[in-house]
Amino acid sequence: MVLQLKYEDYLDQVHGGWIGKCIGGAIGFMQENNKGILHYTPESAFPPEIPANDDLDLQVLWLQELLEKKGSRFSPADVAEVFAKYNLLMSNEYAIAVRNVELGIGPPLSGSFNNRLWIHSMGCPIRSEIWGFICPGNPDAAARYAYMDGIIDHVSESIYGEQFYAAIEAMSFVEKDLRTLIDTALARYVPESSKLSRCLRFVIGMYDDGKPWEDARMAMLRRFGSSDAADAVSNISLTVMALLYGGGDFGKTMMLAVNCGYDTDCTAATAGAIMGVIGGVSSIPEWWLEKVGKQFVIGTVDIKRYSYEILDLAKDTCAAGLSLARDGVIDVDFIKLPEGARPTLPLPEKPASVAFEVDYDGLPSIGFEEPKTVTLTVSNETAVARIGKLTFALPAHMEARIEAVEPQSAGATDADEVAASRAETNDGAEPKAGADEATAAEEAAGAGSPAAAANAADEGHAPGNAPGNAAADVSAGLALAPFQIAQVRVTFAVKQTAAALPQKNLIGVSFLEEDGLSHDHRFGLSGAARVKLIGPFWDDYDTMRFDADPYGEKSQKMNGIPDPKAMFNSFVNIDRAYIDETDAGLDAAEGVYVNLHEDRIDLREHVGYYGPCCFYLVHEFHMPFRKEESEMFIGNDDAYRIWLNGEMLMEGRESDMYMPYNNFRLDVTYKEGVNRVVVKLVRKGERFDFSYMMRTPSLGFRWYTDMEHVIRG
Incomplete structure (x- = not known):
């Protein structure tokens, strides 16, 4: 009614x-x-x-x-x-x-x-x-x-x-x-x-x-x-x-x-x-x-x-x-509309004849040596069949492989033809760099950051994170019956020769029909931070109370009374240098490289040790230009210290509920080029949460999207 x-x-x-x-x-x-x-x-x-x-x-x-x-x-x-x-x-x-x-x-x-x-x-x-x-x-x-x-x-x-x-x-x-x-x-x-x-x-x-x-x-x-x-x-x-x-x-x-x-x-x-x-x-x-x-x-x-x-x-x-x-x-x-009262919104536009939808199947992010498979749904919204080529335009530091096109590729009548269509673009192997990438690199010579330029020097491609370097593109034929939907599963990877992974990785999608009509879409993958994880370290006695092991090599007792905390727990001390904390010492220290996909760091998937302990994280990233009077916000639930380019910026000793703004500093300068953040973290409880987020007021208080994470390891 x-x-x-x-x-x-x-x-x-x-x-x-x-x-x-x-x-x-x-x-x-x-x-x-x-x-x-x-x-x-x-x-x-x-x-x-x-x-x-x-x-x-x-x-x-x-x-x-x-x-x-x-x-x-x-x-x-x-x-x-x-x-x-x-x-x-x-x-x-x-x-x-x-x-x-x-x-x-x-x-x-x-x-x-x-x-x-x-x-x-x-x-x-x-x-x-x-x-x-x-x-x-x-x-x-x-x-x-x-x-x-x-x-x-x-x-x-x-x-x-x-x-x-x-x-x-x-x-x-x-x-x-x-x-x-x-x-x-x-x-x-x-x-x-x-x-x-x-x-x-x-x-x-x-x-x-x-x-x-x-x-x-x-x-x-x-x-x-x-x-x-x-x-x-x-x-x-x-x-x-x-x-x-x-x-x-x-x-x-x-x-x-x-x-x-x-x-x-x-x-x-x-x-x-x-x-x-x-x-x-x-x-x-x-x-x-x-x-x-x-x-x-x-x-x-x-x-x-x-x-x-x-x-x-x-x-x-x-x-x-x-x-x-x-x-x-x-x-x-x-x-009873008065004079002047009328609809003012523009009339609805004609719906797109081809629609795209991206399913990331998890986090919308990618890390070095962590390929990401994405399912792209391509929908024919009309009663007209559409035949053409589907192309993914990639950032130059990435490669891709089309895993499957369902229901089928254009013109294919059986599984063999579908496989042949894929082999034509992918050689049935891992994604490889195209032969024309050197040309793209020559055109972009001198552009972009030193980290991206290193990528270009290593691989022979254009720096930056925008899609559209033709040599890196992958494509497959696609036929859509009226109102038909196709699901295209694509695996993206960071090239082994890449020197850095940008935060922003935009991927262009184009469905070019045989009659020349093009339907375009774009989506992104967040680049995971590549960090060196050193540790964990812990103490078997309380180094804040004792200069040396009070138990020796005997049962943990104090004045003849058992010390259950020493027996069934461990100790950690933010003031103790568990390794040489200089840059040279951090570089020499044994560690593993891990990818952090979100700001909020949870190391439980990377560290199996259960108990109070200490970690060091080393994160190197490239800034495209010097950023002064910037802000760094710390989210923590336990003690920490953080250094930027060798200078200790902040430390905290409190145990608190995690919140991204628990601590902050408003006068940070990030230099143009490669910066190094070192974080020393203490975990005393079951969970461990930590984050550091960066922005510059003069740039509109927006969290950075222009960093490039240096790839090590």
């Missing part, structure tokens, strides 16, 4: 929703990430000036650069492209997702790769309103858009939260009872087995049982909470608590959202948006309307608006909703 919706009512509710979003973002700004129970009043909560807020900014970005440029039928890749291009807030999962996109790793892996800490954070639930507002009465459509948004920088719980919010906001145009909205969205859009579902049902139960909100809050945190102030499950539950305990009173709801603490700009902004969209502008008391004003502020995305009036934002949002109805995305009949 098609929903009939008066435009006047639609605009009023959207306008109220955006005003509520702005109010909540403003009053939650000063307290953001304070995890205690707070005691703000409406008067004390408002900052002197209305601040910019990513909760709103990113949704304005989606409206202006995604919907108004791409139309209603955009793809997750479009969302990721806009996010990486215009987002200025390089924190937590945002920065990691942007780096992944720049490395050629698209959604959904852009949201999970290298993002183990913030995959369930608040970055995407706060972006729900735009999807609910443009899909009035159509929560399924709102949830689909929320999913495409959420996967660029999150997984599961956070995405469920964005879908939950978007569904509530979409249904608010046809249902005004808050409890019905919450219960319906929870039942339909949050998997019952998820942590978010269990936590929300717990909070609702506490409310139904008449528990005070303070008790409900603490009980929820004890059972489901996190030390991370931006944890999605905790914050979404606090938002629902504020909505329930607020009892329909706008001011009470807003102050509960703020005074519950945690990610307060997020909780209050969403609570305000939901209250505002349910009741429209008239449901927001005049005092709040006067305090927030009529304009919004943008500061965390790199865009300019023709107008910063909240009402104009609401009108543009409604124009997008009208466009979705025109395009058949939502079933709404908007009636």
Whole structure:
């Protein structure tokens, strides 16, 4: 059944929703990430000036650069492209997702790769309103858009939260009872087995049982909470608590959202948006309307608006909703449209006739002497057969072998012909360098980094990480019947003669049909850091207490009393030099070379020793130019020391929960050319987690993607 919706009512509710979003973002700004129970009043909560807020900014970005440029039928890749291009807030999962996109790793892996800490954070639930507002009465459509948004920088719980919010906001145009909205969205859009579902049902139960909100809050945190102030499950539950305990009173709801603490700009902004969209502008008391004003502020995305009036934002949002109805995305009949109210999004583009999808079957990364097999799905989206050649254009330091083409290669009628087709391009052997690579190297002589130039000198190819050196390309024939899908399995490897492996390794894909029509795609593989692992080392007695072995060669006893710790555990001392810690000593020390595919280092797969111990890691990487006043962030759960180019930068002695920002230094200089990081690490517990991440403020606070890991061993 098609929903009939008066435009006047639609605009009023959207306008109220955006005003509520702005109010909540403003009053939650000063307290953001304070995890205690707070005691703000409406008067004390408002900052002197209305601040910019990513909760709103990113949704304005989606409206202006995604919907108004791409139309209603955009793809997750479009969302990721806009996010990486215009987002200025390089924190937590945002920065990691942007780096992944720049490395050629698209959604959904852009949201999970290298993002183990913030995959369930608040970055995407706060972006729900735009999807609910443009899909009035159509929560399924709102949830689909929320999913495409959420996967660029999150997984599961956070995405469920964005879908939950978007569904509530979409249904608010046809249902005004808050409890019905919450219960319906929870039942339909949050998997019952998820942590978010269990936590929300717990909070609702506490409310139904008449528990005070303070008790409900603490009980929820004890059972489901996190030390991370931006944890999605905790914050979404606090938002629902504020909505329930607020009892329909706008001011009470807003102050509960703020005074519950945690990610307060997020909780209050969403609570305000939901209250505002349910009741429209008239449901927001005049005092709040006067305090927030009529304009919004943008500061965390790199865009300019023709107008910063909240009402104009609401009108543009409604124009997008009208466009979705025109395009058949939502079933709404908007009636009584005033002059000037019309669809403004571009008409949907004709879908691509050939589509590509990459399955990495694990991490989207590659390491030296660690080949990576990827499955590329090529889909014929039309009723016309397509015959041609599929080509992979590789970075010059890589090689590839096509393992299988299913259903079959172009023109092949049996297995022998398929094999012959593959042999024509691959010789049925390991990937080899092409004969024309020297020409590519000559054309690129003098370009790129010394490390890449060393690659070129060793192998005779162009430096850099971009695809398209014809000599390195591999191809196979491909025939697609109408609406047929082919799966192409390809194994990529770093050449044995490569001197360095870049972080960014882009691979071009081209399906060139016999009539000359070309269909192109591109994806990336993150280059793993190549490090020398030295150790582990440990002590059989406590060297922080004793200068020599107090037990000699006898049973471990102290004054005749058994020392069970010495018997059944080991000791480690961050101050003890287990080897010569100079560069010469590290070079001479026995070790193994391992590939680290993510920032967060877990050495358990490389070290079999069980017990407290010490390791050394030596990582050499090439920087394309000198980077001054740079930042290094350390994530640790135990003691460490870290040196850069022979200078000790930082040390820590604490045992802590791992978090990437536990320690940092903001005045680091990376020289042009090869840099050496040495890390001394202590492990005392079961787990061992460590990371060091680097960025430069003058380069936009983006994590580096232009390093090349020097290959040794």
